[in-house]
Amino acid sequence: xxxxxxxxxxxxxxxxxxxxxxxxxxxxxxxxxxxxxxxxxxxxxxxxxxxxxxxxxxxxxxxxxxxxxxxxxxxxxxxxxxxxxxxxxxxxxxxxxxxxxxxxxxxxxxxxxxxxxxxxxxxxxxxxxxxxxxxxxxxxxxxxxxxxxxxxxxxxxxxxxxxxxxxxxxxxxxxxxxxxxxxxxxxxxxxxxxxxxxxxxxxxxxxxxxxxxxxxxxxxxxxxxxxxxxxxxxxxxxxxxxxxxxxxxxxxxxxxxxxxxxxxxxxxxxxxxxxxxxxxxxxxxxxxxxxxxxxxxxxxxxxxxxxxxxxxxxxxxxxxxxxxxxxxxxxxxxxxxxxxxxxxxxxxxxxxxxxxxxxxxxxxxxxxxxxxxxxxxxxxxxxxxxxxxxxxxxxxxxxxxxxxxxxxxxxxxxxxxxxxxxxxxxxxxx
Numbered sequence: 001x002x003x004x005x006x007x008x009x010x011x012x013x014x015x016x017x018x019x020x021x022x023x024x025x026x027x028x029x030x031x032x033x034x035x036x037x038x039x040x041x042x043x044x045x046x047x048x049x050x051x052x053x054x055x056x057x058x059x060x061x062x063x064x065x066x067x068x069x070x071x072x073x074x075x076x077x078x079x080x081x082x083x084x085x086x087x088x089x090x091x092x093x094x095x096x097x098x099x100x101x102x103x104x105x106x107x108x109x110x111x112x113x114x115x116x117x118x119x120x121x122x123x124x125x126x127x128x129x130x131x132x133x134x135x136x137x138x139x140x141x142x143x144x145x146x147x148x149x150x151x152x153x154x155x156x157x158x159x160x161x162x163x164x165x166x167x168x169x170x171x172x173x174x175x176x177x178x179x180x181x182x183x184x185x186x187x188x189x190x191x192x193x194x195x196x197x198x199x200x201x202x203x204x205x206x207x208x209x210x211x212x213x214x215x216x217x218x219x220x221x222x223x224x225x226x227x228x229x230x231x232x233x234x235x236x237x238x239x240x241x242x243x244x245x246x247x248x249x250x251x252x253x254x255x256x257x258x259x260x261x262x263x264x265x266x267x268x269x270x271x272x273x274x275x276x277x278x279x280x281x282x283x284x285x286x287x288x289x290x291x292x293x294x295x296x297x298x299x300x301x302x303x304x305x306x307x308x309x310x311x312x313x314x315x316x317x318x319x320x321x322x323x324x325x326x327x328x329x330x331x332x333x334x335x336x337x338x339x340x341x342x343x344x345x346x347x348x349x350x351x352x353x354x355x356x357x358x359x360x361x362x363x364x365x366x367x368x369x370x371x372x373x374x375x376x377x378x379x380x381x382x383x384x385x386x387x388x389x390x391x392x393x394x395x396x397x398x399x400x401x402x403x404x405x406x407x408x409x410x411x412x413x414x415x416x417x418x419x420x421x422x423x424x425x426x427x428x429x430x
Contacts, residue, residue: 029055030092030110043085049092057095061102069098078112078119082142090119116151118144120425123152131416134399150408157411160420166200166222169193173386174231174241175252176206177393179409187237188393188413189214192230192385199389199417202410208236208243215244228381233259233367250373252383253330259363260323261292263356268316283309284316291320294327319354335375342368392417 029052038044051057056065072094080088095107111119118126126149130138135149173190187203187210201217203210215223226247231237232255241249268291272284290302298306309317326345332338342364349361364371374381396416403409414420 029057038089041087044087044089045083047080047088047090049090051095057097057107059097059099059102060106060108061099063108064099064101066097066099069096069104071095077117079117079122079144080119081122081125087143113155116155118148118152120423123155124422124425126152127156127415127422135412150411153415154411156422157414157418157420159423160418161414163421164418166218168195169200169218169222169225171228171230171381172200172226173252173383173389174211174229174237175386175390176234177390179397179406187211187214188390189218190386190389190417192381196419197385197389198419199413202413204406206234206236208240211237211240212244215240228377230381230383230386232383233363238367238370248373248377249370250377250381251367251371252386253374254383254387256364256371259360260326260357263354263360264291264316264319264323266356267319267354271315283312283314287316291316295324315354318352319357322349322352322354322357330374332375335372338375339368339372342371389417 030049031052033048033050035045035047038046057068058064059066075091075093078090078092080090082088090111092109094109096104097107098104111121113120116123126138126142126144129141130149130153133141135153136146139146139149169191171192173192174187175190176185176187178184179186185206187206188199189201189203189211191198191200201214203214223245226245228250229241229245229247230250230252231241232252238249241247265288268284268288272282275282275284287302287305290298290306293302295303295306306317322345325348329338329341329345332341346361346365349357352358393413396412397403397409400409400412403412
């Protein structure tokens with residue numbers, strides 16, 4: 001096949017190989033017989049592994065040391081991480097063992113699991129790079145197939161979900177996200193504690209039953225320890241949290257601001273249409289974003305135009321200043337004083353004759369007690385963490401070249417956001 005490397009014939013030449021030979025002999029009973037350049041495949045290095053003389057094989061079912069039953073007809077080949085321009089492969093002829101409990105089965109080897117053609121260390125390496133790059137770019141960088149990357153990520157995620165620890169979860173966030181065209185929404189449950197933020201559960205809908213399924217899936221012990229829940233004003237979520245948890249429910253500040261901005265934009269559109277139909281000057285032209293911004297972020301041109309329209313009596317201007325006044329609500333510390341401000345603001349909106357804002361004010365009045373929980377929790381829980389995680393979800397989907405199934409999308413989300421434990425391997429490449 002080719003000339004053998006000197007270090008392959010004498011592994012004791014380097015401290016690292018000497019240590020690994022000691023580990024692999026004592027724990028598993030394997031030795032490197034040779035390392036050589038392959039002649040059949042160019043730019044490939046082959047590492048031939050054989051059982052240590054007198055060693056027993058491990059049962060792949062129960063892990064028990066058993067006597068050898070027979071050997072395979074031909075050696076198996078596993079792909080390892082490349083070394084510079086050289087492809088690395090590991091070659092070993094599998095044995096079958098006669099296990100008293102499992103019968104005659106194939107032995108367990110430390111460098112690979114199941115029938116996958118990649119070493120476990122290489123699979124873990126691919127999975128780690130798949131967090132940084134798209135799966136297609138990862139496959140191209142390491143000269144493997146997209147299916148190999150997908151299988152590696154799935155293996156790591158399955159292990160992590162099985163071995164993750166769901167303890168000390170006191171605050172969770174619930175939100176929905178659109179996963180594809182056609183308004184298909186998923187429900188996501190996050191842990192948003194100060195010491196840890198991660199994805200806990202994914203549901204393929206945004207109904208009350210979906211969220212109840214997710215909360216029940218976390219377990220009774222986890223649900224009993226949850227003190228705070230942060231979500232938007234989506235009625236099915238409010239009902240599910242009220243039914244299943246005894247935690248303090250906090251409304252997401254971001255979504256409240258989003259509803260107010262939608263109301264202002266609706267007022268602007270209706271008024272601009274009315275001005276155009278009446279044949280009047282388009283006084284609101286190119287003011288859409290100025291009306292949706294915080295006034296601290298206005299440009300010089302926007303500041304000048306808003307000053308010119310300050311006393312115009314336009315409904316859009318009045319709506320903007322009502323929404324700007326609501327920002328003082330978040331500056332309060334006392335729930336009582338915040339409640340009084342909310343009542344006064346809603347009363348002003350009801351007299352404003354601005355229907356979209358009146359609808360939002362009615363919703364805030366209906367959810368008054370939940371809204372004030374933000375202050376009862378000492379402002380410690382905020383939806384900003386949830387929005388940051390949602391942005392990572394969107395980035396993950398944008399990198400999802402080749403994703404054709406919901407299962408693949410779910411695996412990708414847990415891989416990036418789940419902070420899952422990884423398999424502990426005998427081979428390390430990073």
